[in-house]
Amino acid sequence: MSRIGKRPITVPAKVEVSIDGTKVLVKGPKGELSRDLPPHVIVSKEGEILQVNRRDESRTSRQMHGLCRTLVANMVEGVSKGFQRRLEIQGVGYRAQVQGRNLVLNMGYSHQVQIVPPEGIQFAVENNTNVIISGYDKEVVGNTAAKIRAVRPPEPYKGKGIRYAGEMVRRKAGKTGGKGKK
Secondary structure, three states, X not given: OOOOOOOOEEXXXXXXXXXXXXXXXXXXXXXXXXXXXOOXXXXXXXXXXXXXXXXXXXXXXXXXHXXXXXXXXXXXXHHHOOEEEEEEEEOOOOEEEEEOOEEEEEOOOOOOEEEXXXXXXXXXXXXXXEEEEEEOOHHHHHHHHHHHHOOOOOOOOOOOEEEEOOOOOOOOOOOOOOXXXX
């Protein structure tokens, strides 16, 4: 049995969960999320506890069990607490700022890069170099962070660019300052 799949999901007091066949709808103070789960799993609610079980012991059901439990748990956590992803900008002259809801990046290009947030996503900037992406849908928060990082990924020689907070960038040695061959 899946170790992750058999763990129950506790629903906080301020979150409502409704199950209609394979569709799960979660409402909370931060927002509302819904997801169609595959027919291989069954979601049941007993009081304030959600349980995800599989219909049979087929290979596909076993594969989907833990995944679906994690997806439902992320929905419950997202509408109650929300998710955050932090990015760090390194490099001389590289900076970010928020204009209205949009994020404006100066990353050494001839123009500023403007990123419009998807629905339910907020941007915050600390010290012009730390970007915080927050929202209630974990998937959208992660995808938005990846799109921002793709504007200028960290390069291996000096480490300049946008990286996730705590990300280690493997550095390369670069050229030696010796004289050329004769």
